[in-house]
Amino acid sequence: MTERFPVHTAETAPDQAGPAIEQATAAxxxxxxxxGIMASSxxxxxxxxxxSDIFQTKTSLDATEQHIVLLTVSRYHECQYCMAAxxxxxxxxxxxxxxxEAIRNDQPISDPKLEALRVLTREMVDRRGWPSEETxxxxxxxxxxxxQLLDVLVGVAQKTLSNFTNHVAGTPVDAPMKANEWTPPAS
Numbered sequence: 762m763t764e765r766f767p768v769h770t771a772e773t774a775p776d777q778a779g780p781a782i783e784q785a786t787a788a789x790x791x792x793x794x795x796x797g798i799m800a801s802s803x804x805x806x807x808x809x810x811x812x813s814d815i816f817q818t819k820t821s822l823d824a825t826e827q828h829i830v831l832l833t834v835s836r837y838h839e840c841q842y843c844m845a846a847x848x849x850x851x852x853x854x855x856x857x858x859x860x861x862e863a864i865r866n867d868q869p870i871s872d873p874k875l876e877a878l879r880v881l882t883r884e885m886v887d888r889r890g891w892p893s894e895e896t897x898x899x900x901x902x903x904x905x906x907x908x909q910l911l912d913v914l915v916g917v918a919q920k921t922l923s924n925f926t927n928h929v930a931g932t933p934v935d936a937p938m939k940a941n942e943w944t945p946p947a948s
Contacts, residue, residue, distance in 0.1 A: 766930035768797035781806035791935070795842060795923055798930045805922065812919040820912035824854045826878055830916035832864040833882040839945035840924035842932045848941035865943055877903035882913055 767773065770792065771782050778800035785796040785806075799806035816827060828851040835843035844865065851861050863870045863879075870876040881900045884892040892900075900910060926932065934942055 766798050766801065766932075768794045768933070769800040770797065774800035775803055777803035778806050781810055784810055791937070793846070794932050794935050795846070795927065798932050799926055805926065809919065809922045809926075812915060812922065816912075816915045816919050820915055821906075821909055822912050822916075825851075825856045825860065825875065827916060828854065828856045829860065829864065829870070829875055829878050830882050830913055831920050832861065833879050834886055834917055834920035835924055836864050836867060837883055837886045838920070838924040838928070840920075840927050841943055841945070842927040842934055843920060843923055844943035845934045845938040845941045848943065849938045852941075867946075874903040874905075878905065878913070881910065882917065885913060885917055 769775075769778065769782075771779070771786070774782055774797070781796060781803060782792060782800060786792045796806055796810070799809055816822075816830075820827070822830065828847060831847045832844065832851065835847060848861050848865065852858065860870050860872070860875060862868075870879050877900045881892055881896050884896050897910065901907070
């Protein structure tokens with residue numbers, strides 16, 4: 762954390778951030794540092810939480826598939842905070858630990874369908890929205906639909922907001938996520 766980007770509390774945040782702080786606190790049982798920092802821009806906090814809710818409740822991707830998207834984007838962007846956060850929440854949601862570890866270590870997932878999703882997500886970010894035809898076909902051959910490819914974009918947008926916030930702000934990992942801290946490998 763820097764002086765420039767304080768981790769707000771309900772008492773220090775701008776009034777307009779109140780609904781986002783209340784929503785995050787109700788959802789997590791505490792105010793995550795990410796939302797405390799985003800509260801400096803109530804619009805950012807609201808946008809992030811809205812995308813998160815939409816991704817979780819309105820896309821046709823299941824919890825494991827959603828976490829593959831969130832972790833893959835965070836791994837690509839080398840976001841230490843989000844890797845810890847989503848490794849923790851993936852475990853809470855029953856996502857296979859082997860899937861989480863594969864993504865954390867930038868390794869293939871043993872399940873071909875889930876690996877097709879990981880590859881598509883990574884390529885979507887790496888190629889700025891231009892995944893190859895081969896990657897798209899492998900995704901569809903694995904049983905996903907064109908609608909689900911577009912659903913992936915919701916997760917990419919959500920994680921881009923948080924990953925980039927954490928990069929500029931140096932968001933400290935919350936205590937409940939410390940066990941899943943992650944450091945990017947040396948380049």
